[in-house]
Amino acid sequence: MSEKDVQELERVTICFAGDSGDGMQLTGSQFTNTTAGIGNDLNTLPDYPAEIRAPIGTTFGVSGFQIQFSSSNVHTPGDSPDVLVAMNPAALKVNLKQLVNNGIIIINTDSFQSRNLTLAGYASNPLEDGSLDGHQVFPVNITGLTREALNDVDLSLKEKDRCKNFFALGMTYWMYSRPLETTETWIGQKFKGKDALIEANTKALKAGYSYALSTEIFTTSYKVPKAEKQAGHYRNITGNQGIAFGLITAAKKAERELFLGSYPITPASDILHELAKHRNFGVKTFQAEDEIAGIGAALGAVYAGALGVTTTSGPGIALKSEFMGLAMMTELPLVIINIQRGGPSTGLPTKTEQSDLLQALYGRNGESPIPVIAAAGPADCFNAAFEAARIALQFTTPVILLSDGYIANGTEPWLIPDPGTIPDIVIKQPRTDEEYLPYKRDPERLSRLHALPGTPGLEHRIGGLEKQDVTGNISYDSDNHDKMVRIRADKVGRINRFVDDPELIGKDHGDLLILSWGSTYGPILAAVEKVQKQGREVSWCHLRWINPLPSNLSRFINNFKTVLIPEINLGQLSKVIRAEYLVDARGFNKVRGLPLKTSELLEEIDSILKGLN
Amino acid sequence: MEKDIQLTKEDFTSDQETRWCPGCGDYSILAQMKKVLPTLGIPKENFVFVSGIGCSSRFPYYLDTYGIHGIHGRAPVIASGVKLARPDLKVFVITGDGDGLSIGGNHLIHLFRRNIDITIILFNNQIYGLTKGQYSPTSEKGKVTKSSPFGSLENPFNPVQMALASGATFVARSIDRDPKHLAETLARAAKHKGTAFVEVYQNCNIFNDGAFISLTDPKEKKKHLLKMEHDKPFVFGEKDEHLLAWTGKKFAVASSDMKENGREILKHNENGSGPAVEFMLASLSHGPELPTPIGIFRSIEMETYDEMLTQQVEHAKEKKGEGDLKKLFTGGYTWTNN
Numbered sequence: 001m002s003e004k005d006v007q008e009l010e011r012v013t014i015c016f017a018g019d020s021g022d023g024m025q026l027t028g029s030q031f032t033n034t035t036a037g038i039g040n041d042l043n044t045l046p047d048y049p050a051e052i053r054a055p056i057g058t059t060f061g062v063s064g065f066q067i068q069f070s071s072s073n074v075h076t077p078g079d080s081p082d083v084l085v086a087m088n089p090a091a092l093k094v095n096l097k098q099l100v101n102n103g104i105i106i107i108n109t110d111s112f113q114s115r116n117l118t119l120a121g122y123a124s125n126p127l128e129d130g131s132l133d134g135h136q137v138f139p140v141n142i143t144g145l146t147r148e149a150l151n152d153v154d155l156s157l158k159e160k161d162r163c164k165n166f167f168a169l170g171m172t173y174w175m176y177s178r179p180l181e182t183t184e185t186w187i188g189q190k191f192k193g194k195d196a197l198i199e200a201n202t203k204a205l206k207a208g209y210s211y212a213l214s215t216e217i218f219t220t221s222y223k224v225p226k227a228e229k230q231a232g233h234y235r236n237i238t239g240n241q242g243i244a245f246g247l248i249t250a251a252k253k254a255e256r257e258l259f260l261g262s263y264p265i266t267p268a269s270d271i272l273h274e275l276a277k278h279r280n281f282g283v284k285t286f287q288a289e290d291e292i293a294g295i296g297a298a299l300g301a302v303y304a305g306a307l308g309v310t311t312t313s314g315p316g317i318a319l320k321s322e323f324m325g326l327a328m329m330t331e332l333p334l335v336i337i338n339i340q341r342g343g344p345s346t347g348l349p350t351k352t353e354q355s356d357l358l359q360a361l362y363g364r365n366g367e368s369p370i371p372v373i374a375a376a377g378p379a380d381c382f383n384a385a386f387e388a389a390r391i392a393l394q395f396t397t398p399v400i401l402l403s404d405g406y407i408a409n410g411t412e413p414w415l416i417p418d419p420g421t422i423p424d425i426v427i428k429q430p431r432t433d434e435e436y437l438p439y440k441r442d443p444e445r446l447s448r449l450h451a452l453p454g455t456p457g458l459e460h461r462i463g464g465l466e467k468q469d470v471t472g473n474i475s476y477d478s479d480n481h482d483k484m485v486r487i488r489a490d491k492v493g494r495i496n497r498f499v500d501d502p503e504l505i506g507k508d509h510g511d512l513l514i515l516s517w518g519s520t521y522g523p524i525l526a527a528v529e530k531v532q533k534q535g536r537e538v539s540w541c542h543l544r545w546i547n548p549l550p551s552n553l554s555r556f557i558n559n560f561k562t563v564l565i566p567e568i569n570l571g572q573l574s575k576v577i578r579a580e581y582l583v584d585a586r587g588f589n590k591v592r593g594l595p596l597k598t599s600e601l602l603e604e605i606d607s608i609l610k611g612l613n
Numbered sequence: 614m615e616k617d618i619q620l621t622k623e624d625f626t627s628d629q630e631t632r633w634c635p636g637c638g639d640y641s642i643l644a645q646m647k648k649v650l651p652t653l654g655i656p657k658e659n660f661v662f663v664s665g666i667g668c669s670s671r672f673p674y675y676l677d678t679y680g681i682h683g684i685h686g687r688a689p690v691i692a693s694g695v696k697l698a699r700p701d702l703k704v705f706v707i708t709g710d711g712d713g714l715s716i717g718g719n720h721l722i723h724l725f726r727r728n729i730d731i732t733i734i735l736f737n738n739q740i741y742g743l744t745k746g747q748y749s750p751t752s753e754k755g756k757v758t759k760s761s762p763f764g765s766l767e768n769p770f771n772p773v774q775m776a777l778a779s780g781a782t783f784v785a786r787s788i789d790r791d792p793k794h795l796a797e798t799l800a801r802a803a804k805h806k807g808t809a810f811v812e813v814y815q816n817c818n819i820f821n822d823g824a825f826i827s828l829t830d831p832k833e834k835k836k837h838l839l840k841m842e843h844d845k846p847f848v849f850g851e852k853d854e855h856l857l858a859w860t861g862k863k864f865a866v867a868s869s870d871m872k873e874n875g876r877e878i879l880k881h882n883e884n885g886s887g888p889a890v891e892f893m894l895a896s897l898s899h900g901p902e903l904p905t906p907i908g909i910f911r912s913i914e915m916e917t918y919d920e921m922l923t924q925q926v927e928h929a930k931e932k933k934g935e936g937d938l939k940k941l942f943t944g945g946y947t948w949t950n951n
Contacts, residue, residue: 300694
């Protein structure tokens, strides 16, 4: 065996793609854990079809998993993969256009038969017709080599073939100098008691590794050194897990039971699944008959004294809006979570979008202000959910938390917090030795006190009809209504005095201010780091709360020649900012169901700065 | 504990002025409810009344208990959340034929099948009152209203049948003009463990006056009303001269001396006369010739959703221990950066 060349790289993006039955999500998550374990920073994104089992071999049945890892900070799963592992022709077809020039393609040649080529819509075999010229193609008969490696294992051919993803994983471990131990341990735990499966998967993994090491096709392997990351204990976390953990933590810190009323919907269901596991935290999950029942039960639970939450996506929010109005009117602390997906209507259920912002801000009848907070990334979902619950409980108001399909399913390393350092959520209770007035307010926060059923002497009635100020009795008085409408707006408006202002990265004046919210955080951060390194006058502010807007924004937003607002919609935050601050903000809008690309944003920043100078 | 609770109907009267139309049947239901609540042995602060939208749904405002006036049709879901979060509370749903069977029909059937321990009182006046007189899902076919000037084209729902079919564990019917029967029925429903449903025939004297006149008119009612009593034959008529006999397929009128003819008389069994008999009894109200039954159609015991949910929580705590955030955060694959 000849000595092979080892090259050092700063960052790599790999995409594992195959049929939805090929185990690509598992392969990706194993690569992720191993990569995290050796200290690279990373960010991942699964991309799977809306159909559960689309016909085998078709392009709409392709399941992909992308990971970017690096020796420096990583903020996105990568714009374009450097490496594509394609288990069948359809996977190649779907992902080739994203690949970098001269990218590496590892192909399972065994699946490139005429039937699969036809299913993928190839008129000729791309391995032979020159259409992959300009890339480094590594054709490997992965299925055949896996079968060979498992020759003496007592499993059916079908079961053996299922191990081929671990053969591919083994090859990538050699190529990127990763150890096998993490995956070997996982195999041992996962298939505990099924010795043949342990043997087969371990053998396939090792065979892939050895094949890449010994064969002459692969001449070079790569090293991506450890990243400088804050010291501490880490785990990988998806946005939906982050939200579930944030809610459990908030309930514990508020000494409230957590109650989730929810109806299954992509891409929010994983929050329901995660919370349903944790009954030992006193978590009660209620799978309701519809979206309306989900929020209604959550609101009932809130009235009875729980931390009530409902989770959904855009179509569900449309159905819940009347109940959101009731929560706002009764001033009860309900957390409403929207994992946005491509809209309108049923839209693109498994794709991402930021197009429900205006729905969150304005999608109810009447003057109906509800605070809106947005999560910036998978790990940040934990903080955002905790913060949403805190504000809801302390301000007796419903709060809308916006996440989206990209960060809900994507992962990144999460610095595990010490639960002891997370502050308690203190909720004021009404006194039982004086008259209880349901709509008497805290002078600072304008919040009201919520008397819990079961408390003697505080019996009271609330509902959706207009309330008399202070007493909460039904009132149709016109001046009272005008007053109450203003109080409710003021109450939400002043929340910005009690939360942290968003950070302004860069100077408070200059050529360009980028303003953003939600899941565009990662791609924008990557772009801003780059242009600031180049010494260009670009500043950036990423909003955490969109209602109310932060109090510091008015101090600097007019100090820039251009305000640029990148969003995965047609300019929804732009509209709000233009109306609120009378600035000529411009949008950078891509609505493809995909995260923004850092490279495109860099081009946009370039062209703006060129136009200015 | 229960013996210490001394409450009267005055304790349940709120300071809010009652605003139903004079002569409305709702007053009677409110009065009987106030009579029943102090007898249940439950502390006043543990009652929660939840309603939707409509005339009936103003009910919670007139009782000095905890209460939520919700949104149209959705009282069952709010009540479900209240009860599941706090199984120690006694939860009522107050709804009407429009609120409960039209806009909120979906929620009602799901509450029935789940058997959450909630008492539902549905005021059926066979009309939309608060929106001023349109036909409702219980209005008779052909009804002429503002929204159906040529007659309604819809078949009415039979609320009792709907509750039975959806698996409610307690199903009853009563009538606003029979305060004694109403009070007894409300009390039985309130004491039932599980989802209890009471349909109350309620006269809307403004938009549908006399809808139940044949069942309330002193001269007529004995001919048309059948008061079902547990373990007693189905007897009705001015001098109790008629008897409902079960042919094996349906009910038929016989004379009450039928027994002397040597055939067995069917007695009412609240605790499980079987779906066929229950269902046919329920259908009598919508037939042309046979009397309309009031009373309890079904009263069976079954484990409640709220009990089972509480058990799941307790079992999980026993098995895994009280939730620990540190364990939660570090479950799965973790690593340390130095």
